Amino acid sequence: xxxxxxSGGGLVQAGDSLRLSCAASGRTFSNDGMGWFRQAPGxxxxxxxxxxxxxxxxxxxxxxxxxxxxxxxxxxxxVDLHMNSLKPEDTAVYYCAAETTYASGTSWRANYWGQGxxxxxxx
Numbered sequence: 001x002x003x004x005x006x007s008g009g010g011l012v013q014a015g016d017s018l019r020l021s022c023a024a025s026g027r028t029f030s031n032d033g034m035g036w037f038r039q040a041p042g043x044x045x046x047x048x049x050x051x052x053x054x055x056x057x058x059x060x061x062x063x064x065x066x067x068x069x070x071x072x073x074x075x076x077x078x079v080d081l082h083m084n085s086l087k088p089e090d091t092a093v094y095y096c097a098a099e100t101t102y103a104s105g106t107s108w109r110a111n112y113w114g115q116g117x118x119x120x121x122x123x
Contacts, residue, residue, distance in 0.1 A: 002026035002098075008021050012122070020036065024096075024112075025077070033098075036095065039092055055074065069082040087121060094117050097112065
């Protein structure tokens with residue numbers, strides 16, 4: 001059974017940093033893209049960041065570009081998201097994702113999802 005388990009969420013103040021971690025089990029994703037999505041209250045889930053199977057390519061939503069950094073450890077089957085200069089609008093449930101792909105005209109998708117971890121940024 002494939003599982004993606006996130007950790008590292010919490011309550012922080014605006015301007016703070018936070019690191020989210022995701023550990024995959026049940027199969028290896030070393031040859032697949034992995035990433036992060038988020039869903040704020042009353043909104044649809046949206047793409048945040050993704051990293052290619054090799055780690056050589058990364059893509060970010062415009063709203064987090066320059067503040068968030070995604071990286072992975074293929075050997076450990078993990079993907080992390082370093083979030084800096086957090087803003088109240090970053091408040092959301094953050095989901096780890098695997099087998100991320102880009103669908104033209106639709107944006108990023110994933111085939112596997114974690115259960116989510118809450119990030120709350122107070123002003």
